[in-house]
Amino acid sequence: MHRIRGFQPEDLPRLRELTIQCFDGVSIDQNIERELGTIAGIGWQERKAAHIEEDCRVNPAGVFVVEVQGDVVGYISTRLNPSTRIGWIPNLAVDPRFRRHGLARALFAHAFAYLRASGMLAVRIETLEQNAVGRAFYPQLGFRETARQIHYVKPLTEEP
Secondary structure: OOOEEEOOHHHHHHHHHHHHHOOOOHHHHHHHHHHHOOOOOOOOOHHHHHHHHHHHHHHHEEEEEEEEEEEEEEEEEEOOOOOEEEEEEEEEEEEEOOOOOOHHHHHHHHHHHHHHHOOOEEEOOOOOOOOOHHHHHHHHOOOOOOOOOOOOOOOOOOOO
């Protein structure tokens, strides 16, 4: 049995841990590090974990955690844009030991309800092409592909 609740500041270390664990192999920051190496002495894990910290700072009311037997095993974060009324789900993570148990679906349902109650009319999410799970899962939830984006990186120590 699981329980979804709102984020509490004491959850942040666990959310950072889940982020690093779950985004291994599907992080732009990791791709940059593969291409250029560690930048400024900060590894991809720290840069990616900073994303969930920012989510919790910008919209703590829109970050939800899922617990199993009192342990946080996943989360979803949301952002609101009241002017466009399009919400955003920047981050989702579920501990690999608890995947395929419906927890991500439950987190999405909770996030969708929050976004609707906040006046959003649509929600967007993005994933990397290399994230086969996300590319298969998001359409099952009703998301439609609307665009593809290519990310480039260039070290500024090189001349153009």
